[in-house]
Amino acid sequence: MRELIILGTASQVPTRQRNHNGYLLRWDDQGILFDPGEGTQRQMLRAGVAASDITRICVTHFHGDHSLGLPGVIQRLSLDRVPHTVTAHFPASGTGFFRALRHATSFYETADVREQPITTDGPIPGTTMEARRLRHPIETYGYRLIEPDGRRMLPDKLAAHGISGPAVGELIRAGHLRGVTLAEVSAPRPGQRFAFVMDTGLCDNVYALAEGADLLIIEATFRSQDAATAAQAGHLTAAQAARVAAESGVRRLVLTHFSQRYDDPAGFAAEAREHFDGELVIAEDLMRVPVPPRLPSTA
Secondary structure (H helix, E strand, O other), X not given: OEEEEEEEOEOOXXXXXOOOOEEEEEEOOEEEEEOOOOOHHHHHHHHOOOXXXXXEEEOOOOOHHHOOOHHHHHHHHHHOOOOOOEEEEOEHHHHHHHHHXXXXXXXXXXXXXXXXXXXXXXXXXXXXXXXXXXXXXXXXXXXXXXXXOXXXXXXXXXXXXXXXXXXXXXXXXXXXXXXXXXXXXXXXXXXXXXXXXXXXXXXXXXXXXXXXXXXXEEEOOEOHXXXXXXXXXXXXXXXXXXXXXXXXXXXXXXXXXXXXXXXXXXXXXXXXXXXXXXXXXXXXOOOEEEOOOOOOOOO
16 A cells, blocks of 8 residues: 555644644555654544554654654554564754654653664665755755666466466566566566655755655645745745646645645645646645556556
8 A cells, every 4th residue: 555644734833624744654564654743643543543554754854843743653652562663764963852852751662763864865775765955944854765666577478488376486586587588578667756845945856856756745835925935934835836746747746734824725726736737635634645556567
C-alpha cells in the first residue's frame, strides 16, 4: 500500500477544522511520519494509525507547528513497546531541540529511536530518500523518496521460453538463464517518487525535490494577494506551489499548511488551477491520498 494520510493541515496555529501539521506516508512496509505538530498523537488515533506503523520520523525544521507533537509520539512508541527501530531525521543544527522534545517529560523508554541528523544536501545513507536545504529563517530541509527503476516480468514471454516458478527468481538474480536474458522477458518499470516540501520561499531546491514526483505535498501557506508577506516569512503561495508542480512534471499535487487568515480553501484551488492542470488535492485533516498508480512500463 502506498498512500499519504494527512493528520493536520494548519500552519502557525491550529483552527477548529485544522490540526497542526502531521503526515504519515505508507510506502510498502514503511511508515514515514513527517513533521508531527501538536496533537499528532490524537490525530493518529482518529485516522487509525498505530504507533507501530511508524518506522521513520522526518522533521523539516524546528518551528512548533512542525515538531511539538514529537514528545507524545516518541513516548507512545515506548508505551506501545514498538519492537522495531525507528530512525529520526532532522536538521543537525536542531539536535538540541530534538533531544529536548524527546525527553520533555519523564517516561519509561523502551523504544529504539535512533537519531540520524541531516547535515547536507543529498542521499540519506541507508535509505532511498534524499534531503535538500530549503529557504526559511531557520535551517529547513525537504525530503524526497526515490524508488529505483526496476523491471516488470512479462508472463507471455516467460511462458514462451518455458520459464516458471523458482526459475523466474533465478533469472532475475542472474540476468540470464538458459540463453534467455532478462531484457527479453521483461519491460522497464519506472520507480515512483514522493516529495515533501514545507516552509520555504521559492528556491532551486524546491524544484529539485519536486522533479518528476508522482505525489508532491507542498506548503501553500498564502494566497497571491499576500505574496509579499509570504516572501518575507519564507513561505509559498498557492500559485507558486502550482507553478513548481507544473514545471516539474508532478502527477498529483497536494496543497497544505494553510494560514488561519483564510476561511475558504476553494480560493487555493482556484489559484492553483490557473497554473496546474494535473491532479490537484486541497488537503483536509484525516484525508487519505493514494500514490498514483505506476506509469505504464516502457517496451
